Amino acid sequence: MADQAELAQEQKRVDDVIRQINVQIGHTKELLAAAHKETRAVEKNYSENASINRYEVDDIAESRSAIEQQRQLVSRAAENEDILRRQLHTLEILKKSPYFGRIDIKDPGEDEQESLYIGVASLMNDDRTDFLVYDWRAPISGIYYNGTLGTVSYQTPSGLRQTQLLKKRQFTIVDGKITNMFDTNETVGDEMLQSALGHTDDQYMQNIVATIQHEQNDIIRNTDSDLMIVQGVAGSGKTSTILQRIAYLLYHAKASLNADQIVLFSPNRLFSQYISQVLPSLGERNMRQVTLDGFLKRRFEGLNVESIFDRYEKVGMDGGPTQAVMESPAFMQAVIDYCQQVQDGQYELFFRDITFRQQTFFSAQHVADIFARQPAAMSIPDRLVRTKNRLIRELQARTRTEANKDWLQKELNDLTRLQISRLMGKHHLDNFKDEQAMNRYLARRLAHERLRIVADAIYNNYFLNFNAQYQNFLGNNHGWGKQIDDELIAALIKDFQHDWEYHRLKLVHAAPLMLLRDLITGEGQNHDFQYVFIDEMQDYSPAMLMYFRHVFANAKFTILGDSEQALFYPLSLPEALLQRLSRELHAKHPRLITLRQSYRSTYEITSFAKSLLPDGDLIHAFNRHGEKPSLTMSYHHDQWEKDLIQAVNQGLAQYPTVAILTRTEQQAQSIYSLIHRYFDNIHCLNAHNKQMPDGVLVLPAYLAKGLEFDSVIIANSSAQALGEKATGLLYTMASRAMHQLSILSLGPVSDVFTDKACRHLKITHQLN
Structure with a gap:
């Protein structure tokens, strides 16, 4: 002072x-x-x-x-x-x-x-x-x-x-x-940083403009890179830095950029709410935010698209060789090649009927005939526009015909006075020479309203059969099939068709199907966005990132994450990721920035978390000290339950928020059912939650990514509970804790707990 x-x-x-x-x-x-x-x-x-x-x-x-x-x-x-x-x-x-x-x-x-x-x-x-x-x-x-x-x-x-x-x-x-x-x-003295980091958790992330570090400032003020990859260890301030970057860009290019031209892909709704106050605290409007799940729901209206969380609950990280192939850049290139072959006439374009009142209004063959009459030298999207224009003209003629049909006259007779008044609009009875003229007018108006559903179907390309088109693509291999045997491909097509009949779509099909649809229709791209930010990059397949590049064709990309927290896909080294994404996203000025300093947790918690990783020595723990993380092993369920309740009470005695983390949602629900009667303010969170309340929170680790909590309890670190390939999972869980970390295990702990890791723990064996 x-x-x-x-x-x-x-x-x-x-x-x-x-x-x-x-x-x-x-x-x-x-x-x-x-x-x-x-x-x-x-x-x-x-x-x-x-x-x-x-x-x-x-x-x-x-x-x-x-x-x-x-x-x-x-x-x-x-x-x-x-x-x-x-x-x-x-x-x-x-x-x-x-x-x-x-x-x-x-x-x-x-x-x-x-x-x-x-x-x-x-x-x-x-x-x-x-x-x-x-x-x-x-x-x-x-x-x-x-x-x-x-x-x-x-x-x-x-x-x-x-x-x-x-x-x-x-x-x-x-x-x-x-x-x-x-x-x-210094950029920011340790005294100020200690004070800023020593606070207890809040429901909302705070802005960090008073404590921005030198390496974070490089990210914030970069305006040259069309692809920036930020590889940051847990607690390195990746997300905070990116939000300050958005604020900086809005300031730097205020004449040509507004918040609606920036989109951030968030890992989940909890995270979206958590960061929602940062930009307003800097006097800026929030950019657009969307989760992958929300993005896919909008692109596949009427289909129940599998979320990455659903898939993780079913199969974990390893989806097998078929998933690896279908989410690869080569598979997306195969889609591009196939669409070109459709353009060249090597494969047919598939159509389907447009129905009205449960009857065929325009048959698939009729639409195909109109399409076939368009100049073959034109692109498929241009031929489709001409086809749609022709269908609209036919619809206009059919509207006059339908106005005279019995079904419409019956509907007209059943209308209430209020409904007739609405159909009349500004017209009055004296605008017509007789009642018959008025009825003809009302019939045309009603026919126009009822047939609007057909116009919408034409406008939205419902006459194209993307189900059959995609199956045709899958069945013709196009090179990618060499990596999967014919039997697996046949099973893949059968599974896709079965899901489609029940309005379901597996995540593995989402990116290639969207790309196929966009290339055929010439739609789906958004040229308004100037910047795309993707948080938790390790949660996205290469195919999905390629699709984002297609959709946001004019945008600069900032992609951030921590390869060590890869829960859904195998780990990728940052340098290899930069090379791969630079190639796949056609980046001209790529840049990789690595953040190795962890600020979130105490020195003791970070020391344990990094000891789990093969290259953990590259992570630098901030010099803010606290209590040593604890590991309590019990061998009977009743004792484990007592240990869990005791750990929660110890956390609540010091902090307003205690998070109990599990591997799966099912485990979280089981723990909630077990202990909720002991605590007044306890919540079991899932992917649908938008708010993060105070109190005791029980949630799977994948929903905690990007978040931080005063006190964290890892509910069960046994080999059975954590599953295989648990290093990234345990590291993710441990690195959520700011001040206190308690680890429980029902039975022997997972092999992830090496001798090196255990040296950073206060270990208790409950033998009774």
């Missing part, structure tokens, strides 16, 4: 800054109230004038133009209100802690030095002539993270600039009061 005179001087500045923040908060609230009033007025006007005359052709274009103008007014008003609301939120954040760092610099040729203060957002004085606080993402703020005292350089829009860094000061400010302050030559 600095001397009292300097502390008093710095506190005076904090007080002055907060006074100016309060003034700006008051002014922003006034502007926000006015903007809210304006938005409501524009929305009211829009709702009163937002109807289109859809049946008078001459009026449609004029109506749409007027409505589009109104919609733009609503959008601009809402955007202005949103900007002011975010400004107010940022000011409220700054009021509690205006900044966390100070740098004193002296530019070449200047006589006087300048003091700059670094915070989560920039802040100017009332007359906007001077910065009171610089945004941590500003070019000059990079000195705070990367520079050591002396001559330093920083990147600006006009090029590299040099300056003299004379002082680097760090603050901890809580509710406007400086609680810690010291000068350092």
